[in-house]
Amino acid sequence: xxxxxxxxxxxxxxxxxxxxxxxxxxxxxxxxxxxxxxxxxxxxxxxxxxxxxxxxxxxxxxxxxxxxxxxxxxxxxxxxxxxxxxxxxxxxxxxxxxxxxxxxxxxxxxxxxxxxxxxxxxxxxxxxxxxxxxxxxxxxxxxxxxxxxxxxxxxxxxxxxxxxxxxxxxxxxxxxxxxxxxxxxxxxxxxxxxxxxxxxxxxx
Amino acid sequence: xxxxxxxxxxxxxxxxxxxxxxxxxxxxxxxxxxxxxxxxxxxxx
Numbered sequence: 546x547x548x549x550x551x552x553x554x555x556x557x558x559x560x561x562x563x564x565x566x567x568x569x570x571x572x573x574x575x576x577x578x579x580x581x582x583x584x585x586x587x588x589x590x591x592x593x594x595x596x597x598x599x600x601x602x603x604x605x606x607x608x609x610x611x612x613x614x615x616x617x618x619x620x621x622x623x624x625x626x627x628x629x630x631x632x633x634x635x636x637x638x639x640x641x642x643x644x645x646x647x648x649x650x651x652x653x654x655x656x657x658x659x660x661x662x663x664x665x666x667x668x669x670x671x672x673x674x675x676x677x678x679x680x681x682x683x684x685x686x687x688x689x690x691x692x693x694x695x696x697x698x699x700x701x702x703x704x705x706x707x708x709x710x711x712x713x714x715x716x717x718x719x720x721x722x723x724x725x726x727x728x729x730x731x732x733x734x735x736x737x738x739x740x741x742x743x744x745x746x747x748x749x
Numbered sequence: 750x751x752x753x754x755x756x757x758x759x760x761x762x763x764x765x766x767x768x769x770x771x772x773x774x775x776x777x778x779x780x781x782x783x784x785x786x787x788x789x790x791x792x793x794x
Contacts, residue, residue, distance in 0.1 A: 733784015
């Protein structure tokens with residue numbers, strides 16, 4: 546099991562392509578993409594509770610494009626501080642907000658303006674005042690050191706060309722005794738150099 | 750992934766659930782060829 550790492554990839558171009566792809570998802574979640582979106586997919590293949598997802602604003606659930614279910618591993622602590630890396634339209638943030646309650650706080654981090662706008666609208670529609678969204682790169686979080694109880698993420702860290710830089714930053718912000726519980730893509734075989742440098746495969 | 754987590758200072762890192770996230774998409778065949786799937790991970794500081 547491994548994660549795909551680039552060899553000679555243009556990292557700025559990759560970031561730009563990722564932003565462009567997910568801006569398109571934010572603007573038109575029902576468009577033609579080669580990955581699944583939406584609450585029915587989340588329930589059918591990832592084990593989310595469809596009845597609960599249907600209580601969230603469609604603004605948050607329609608563009609959902611995660612690859613796993615970060616809520617399966619352990620319950621989020623009531624009153625805890627949760628950060629969602631690559632929060633997209635905010636579906637996982639709204640679920641996390643319910644788990645921690647109004648005594649807690651949820652911060653969604655994303656680098657796509659269209660997703661951030663959608664996520665803020667979702668939180669407002671859901672009445673989740675203890676959720677906020679920040680624009681940032683996952684290697685430079687606008688968060689204090691040792692301030693986060695649990696980091697969640699869903700299908701996003703694989704989009705970063707330097708995973709170690711991401712994990713170093715996450716280690717900085719997580720409290721001692723805190724944890725990461727996240728979902729991501731794994732690759733079962735060694736990829737060719739050509740495949741590892743193919744931006745189309747990364748952004749999918 | 751596990752190695753990268755450990756190098757960054759996390760402990761007890763492990764993958765715990767797996768998902769056929771590309772089932773039924775246009776990339777299903779490529780995903781199967783390379784063993785690409787979704788996974789849940791947990792790691793502690």
